[in-house]
Amino acid sequence: MKQVTRRSFIKSTGVTGIGLWLGISGVHGEVRKAASLAEAKNITPYILIEPNGGITIFNPRPEMGQGTFQSIPSLIAEELEVSLNQVTIRMTNGEKAFAGSQWVGGSYSVRGSYQQLRKVGASAREVLIRAASNQWGVGADTCYAEEGKIIHRPTGKSFTYGELAEEAAKLELPKEPKLKEAKDFKILGKAVKRPDIPLKITGQAVFGIDSEVPGMLYASVQRCPVLGGTLKSFDSSDTLKTPGVVKVVEAVRKVGIYTYTGVAVIADSYWAAVQGRRALKVEWDTKGYEKFSSAAYDNTLRALAKKDGVIDKTKGNIADGSIKPNQKLQAFYETPVVAHHTLEPLNCVAQVKDDKLELWTSTQVVDSVVGTGPGDLHAQVGIKPENITLHNQFIGGGFGRRLYLDYLIEAVNIAKQSDKPVKVIWSREDSTQFGPFRPMTFSQLSGSVGADGTLISFEHKVISPSMSESGGDEYDKNKVDGTMVEGIGEQDYEIPNLKTSYVRADYHVPIAAWRSVTSSTLAFAHECFIDELAHKAKKDPLLFRLEMLSKPSDTKRVLEKLREVTNWDKPLPAGKGRGMAQWKFFAGLSAHAVEVTYNKAKNSVKIDKVYVVIDLGEVVNPDNVRNQVEGGVIMALSAATKPGITLEGGKVKQSNFNDNPQTRIHEAPTVEVHILTEGGELKGVGEPGLPPLAPALANAIFMATGIRLRKMPFSLSNIG
Amino acid sequence: MAAITLQINGKAHQVDLDPQMPLLWAIRDVIGLKGTKYGCGIGQCGACTVHLNGQPIRSCSLPVSAANNLAITTIEGISADAGHPVQKAWIEEQVPQCGYCQSGQIMSAVALLQKNPHPTDADIDAAMRGNLCRCGTYQRIRKAIKTAAAASK
Numbered sequence: 001m002k003q004v005t006r007r008s009f010i011k012s013t014g015v016t017g018i019g020l021w022l023g024i025s026g027v028h029g030e031v032r033k034a035a036s037l038a039e040a041k042n043i044t045p046y047i048l049i050e051p052n053g054g055i056t057i058f059n060p061r062p063e064m065g066q067g068t069f070q071s072i073p074s075l076i077a078e079e080l081e082v083s084l085n086q087v088t089i090r091m092t093n094g095e096k097a098f099a100g101s102q103w104v105g106g107s108y109s110v111r112g113s114y115q116q117l118r119k120v121g122a123s124a125r126e127v128l129i130r131a132a133s134n135q136w137g138v139g140a141d142t143c144y145a146e147e148g149k150i151i152h153r154p155t156g157k158s159f160t161y162g163e164l165a166e167e168a169a170k171l172e173l174p175k176e177p178k179l180k181e182a183k184d185f186k187i188l189g190k191a192v193k194r195p196d197i198p199l200k201i202t203g204q205a206v207f208g209i210d211s212e213v214p215g216m217l218y219a220s221v222q223r224c225p226v227l228g229g230t231l232k233s234f235d236s237s238d239t240l241k242t243p244g245v246v247k248v249v250e251a252v253r254k255v256g257i258y259t260y261t262g263v264a265v266i267a268d269s270y271w272a273a274v275q276g277r278r279a280l281k282v283e284w285d286t287k288g289y290e291k292f293s294s295a296a297y298d299n300t301l302r303a304l305a306k307k308d309g310v311i312d313k314t315k316g317n318i319a320d321g322s323i324k325p326n327q328k329l330q331a332f333y334e335t336p337v338v339a340h341h342t343l344e345p346l347n348c349v350a351q352v353k354d355d356k357l358e359l360w361t362s363t364q365v366v367d368s369v370v371g372t373g374p375g376d377l378h379a380q381v382g383i384k385p386e387n388i389t390l391h392n393q394f395i396g397g398g399f400g401r402r403l404y405l406d407y408l409i410e411a412v413n414i415a416k417q418s419d420k421p422v423k424v425i426w427s428r429e430d431s432t433q434f435g436p437f438r439p440m441t442f443s444q445l446s447g448s449v450g451a452d453g454t455l456i457s458f459e460h461k462v463i464s465p466s467m468s469e470s471g472g473d474e475y476d477k478n479k480v481d482g483t484m485v486e487g488i489g490e491q492d493y494e495i496p497n498l499k500t501s502y503v504r505a506d507y508h509v510p511i512a513a514w515r516s517v518t519s520s521t522l523a524f525a526h527e528c529f530i531d532e533l534a535h536k537a538k539k540d541p542l543l544f545r546l547e548m549l550s551k552p553s554d555t556k557r558v559l560e561k562l563r564e565v566t567n568w569d570k571p572l573p574a575g576k577g578r579g580m581a582q583w584k585f586f587a588g589l590s591a592h593a594v595e596v597t598y599n600k601a602k603n604s605v606k607i608d609k610v611y612v613v614i615d616l617g618e619v620v621n622p623d624n625v626r627n628q629v630e631g632g633v634i635m636a637l638s639a640a641t642k643p644g645i646t647l648e649g650g651k652v653k654q655s656n657f658n659d660n661p662q663t664r665i666h667e668a669p670t671v672e673v674h675i676l677t678e679g680g681e682l683k684g685v686g687e688p689g690l691p692p693l694a695p696a697l698a699n700a701i702f703m704a705t706g707i708r709l710r711k712m713p714f715s716l717s718n719i720g
Numbered sequence: 721m722a723a724i725t726l727q728i729n730g731k732a733h734q735v736d737l738d739p740q741m742p743l744l745w746a747i748r749d750v751i752g753l754k755g756t757k758y759g760c761g762i763g764q765c766g767a768c769t770v771h772l773n774g775q776p777i778r779s780c781s782l783p784v785s786a787a788n789n790l791a792i793t794t795i796e797g798i799s800a801d802a803g804h805p806v807q808k809a810w811i812e813e814q815v816p817q818c819g820y821c822q823s824g825q826i827m828s829a830v831a832l833l834q835k836n837p838h839p840t841d842a843d844i845d846a847a848m849r850g851n852l853c854r855c856g857t858y859q860r861i862r863k864a865i866k867t868a869a870a871a872s873k
């Protein structure tokens with residue numbers, strides 16, 4: 001399988017001109033040209049079959065490591081009856097026919113496409129069968145599809161798809177084609193090798209940062225280190241003397257409600273741009289933000305915890321006067337700000353010419369780059385959407401950071417001031433210090449247990465800045481920001497008296513979704529506190545939870561499986577501890593158990609093993625699911641145990657992987673993943689593997705040490 | 721500016737560059753081999769790992785002048801067809817996610833196995849801890865190194 005480049009694509013369609021498109025209507029640009037050549041109408045735009053038998057599947061879901069390069073075409077290929085190594089996969093770049101699905105986030109890609117793309121493949125298969133049966137003058141029911149051919153069962157004669165494509169394209173696609181039965185699947189549910197991997201182990205995979213455009217210049221941007229500061233003036237005289245430097249310009253970047261102006265140094269090499277940037281003298285107006293510190297802000301959040309929150313959910317009577325003080329428990333949990341740290345730093349090549357914009361980058365949101373919506377790129381840079389051309393590449397990590405357009409907006413604003421295309425590269429320091437960041441959440445928790453050891457009441461109040469506010473959504477500050485209370489009112493536990501609420505805090509730092517969004521911090525507080533209540537009730541934490549799950553539910557199945565695979569009922573030897581947690585949220589559901597060993601002399605903990613049970617409904621590639629979950633555990637472990645982002649004097653203190661370290665191979669525990677597919681509802685893969693890790697680990701540490709950790713990050717080498 | 725000869729994957733390139741330019745940017749933007757990646761620029765992530773006279777080094781932290789006339793191997797140079805035992809093991813274990821760190825991971829693993837054909841877990845930790853993987857593929861990297869080691873038994 002090969003990646004189709006733009007050039008080879010045009011060659012294979014426009015130039016030879018005979019390529020047959022199954023369904024081109026609405027596809028714009030070069031594809032429309034091919035459409036007129038093929039005169040195909042009203043058939044699926046996802047499949048191109050050439051007379052020579054070449055088959056291309058169009059994939060609207062960008063690949064950022066989550067496996068869509070394979071999982072999405074697999075949905076089509078399975079029903080089309082072709083194997084993946086018979087097809088060429090082409091990532092789409094905003095063609096209108098795919099509008100609405102050209103983005104990745106929310107662990108949504110497979111869930112969002114599962115039925116629709118199988119139908120695409122199945123309907124194409126059905127018209128190919130009809131085309132064959134028409135030509136042979138036999139009943140369609142005597143023909144079947146296999147490996148890119150239609151075969152007449154009684155005689156064994158066959159046509160290749162290439163031979164049938166032209167006729168097939170004239171036929172109307174069935175709206176409700178017959179989908180294959182799961183028992184007949186050849187690709188779905190199987191650990192099929194991913195076709196992007198050969199590209200990624202040879203250096204051939206092209207990421208955004210690898211884009212090369214003839215005549216291209218490079219830029220590096222100096223931004224105000226005090227977040228919220230504005231540009232007063234700059235002196236570029238030394239910069240302009242730096243060999244290779246071409247120009248110094250202002251660079252406006254918008255992220256949510258924030259607009260920042262930096263100074264971009266444009267040069268003939270990235271190295272020269274960096275050198276020129278070092279020679280810049282910039283004066284900023286820091287507007288009082290230089291007084292901001294995370295330490296003081298955390299105190300503000302702690303003080304805000306005393307306020308009544310805006311109610312998210314209530315059930316029963318949380319203030320039941322009959323609950324005795326000795327039945328009650330209270331705790332306060334804190335979590336840090338973290339950066340996304342995609343390993344591929346942010347980057348974008350932009351070229352602006354005659355009101356036309358061309359971009360080469362890696363983004364999660366193709367639709368927003370070319371779209372016509374009010375929040376889309378065109379509105380932010382003043383270029384008509386029909387004049388925007390995108391070349392999206394492999395994404396070297398998204399994690400939510402590349403849902404935002406800020407780095408594209410900034411690159412476009414720089415490119416507007418250059419005759420030549422400009423590649424803007426964020427250094428690692430830039431990627432660490434300018435956000436948007438995952439926000440902290442602080443949690444005030446209270447609960448009570450009855451004399452019989454059952455949970456009577458549970459209250460979770462979240463204190464945090466608002467992501468919706470930062471993002472510029474129409475957000476009413478007097479209401480709950482649903483994103484900031486994500487999941488806390490939606491667990492399956494049958495708790496008679498429940499209250500969840502939200503206290504919003506002012507903040508001037510841009511904040512954003514980070515893989516598993518607010519569940520990445522709230523699950524820690526919520527599931528650790530459930531654990532605290534279990535211990536107060538003198539119950540096993542897993543059984544305590546199962547007792548609150550009397551009715552059948554996905555959560556119950558997941559916890560029962562976790563109990564089984566961990567040998568939960570068998571006690572661990574002394575010095576070891578085992579903890580667990582589960583989390584159900586918009587992206588899906590999983591439960592983790594962590595086993596640790598405590599070294600009392602060193603007061604350190606080693607993670608022996610992590611077990612994960614993930615509930616999916618359907619699975620496309622179980623090996624890829626395991627890879628995602630293994631990786632999710634590592635990313636969650638970084639966020640739980642490594643220092644986060646803090647501000648002092650208004651500036652982010654951390655700068656790079658030396659002072660903002662992430663989990664490395666010698667710290668990576670073994671992860672054992674179990675996939676459940678009995679649940680009817682399709683659930684996501686990319687994010688659910690994260691939220692339960694931190695609480696399961698903290699709960700394990702409590703079991704091993706008796707020390708209750710209520711603040712992330714926590715160190716494993718110095719417990720407490 | 722200085723005249724420098726870069727011997728990359730067995731091919732000599734004469735370049736005229738700022739001698740202080742990191743080798744990484746010379747490889748990527750001057751020679752045009754994009755498989756070697758930029759991740760941190762300060763020797764902390766390993767995405768830029770190449771071999772210099774057979775030793776793994778962080779090309780972001782080496783001035784291009786220090787590589788003058790020395791043998792450089794990049795990810796593009798370890799095999800013509802993804803056929804290196806380490807690459808085969810990487811396919812076998814389906815290691816990469818986003819893939820951005822993997823050129824560096826593979827260059828470190830190749831160097832490790834050249835020196836130590838049958839590394840222990842501790843050897844793997846020591847040789848690979850300089851290579852960050854933000855997608856968290858460490859368990860598979862460990863397994864793939866063992867698979868590659870076993871294949872050469």
Ligand code: FES
Pocket residue numbers: 757758759760761762763764765766767768769778779780781
């Ligand atoms: S880019 Fe060289 S070690 Fe990170």
Ligand code: FES
Pocket residue numbers: 065343396397816817818819820821822852853854855856857
């Ligand atoms: S595979 Fe993404 S950083 Fe390693």
